[in-house]
Amino acid sequence: MEIETFPNPKPGREYVIIHRNPEFTSVCPKTGLPDFGTVTIKYIPDKLCLELKSLKYYFLQYRNMGIFYEAVTNKILDDLVAACDPLEMEVQTDWSTRGGMNSTIIAKYVRSGRKNES
Secondary structure, eight states, rough: OOOOOOEEEESOOOOEEEEEEEEEEOTTTOOOOHHHHHHHEEEEESSSSEEEHHHHHHHHHTTTHHHBBBHHHHHHHHHHHHHHOOSSEEEEEEEEEEETEEEEEEEEEETSSSSSOO
């Protein structure tokens, strides 16, 4: 699935864009049961921004995919970085409680040559 982009309306200015998908679903590859979570994307664009309708359809492809939390978080980060080549990006997934536990996974990207301050 191609993730569409559009030109950054203010190139040269560093600003943060945050998108949240509170209805993300995938499937646990061990149990086959659905996993429910919130995906938060936080990024500093360079020349391109992510287009939201395309991002929504990108997320829908995971509905029937068997994938662990860690793998899906890192795959989303890799795919979105490839799509828009940001200066920095962070993808956080927060998963609903199952079996008395919940999980949060955070994956980060910082373009080579930039200082990572975290």
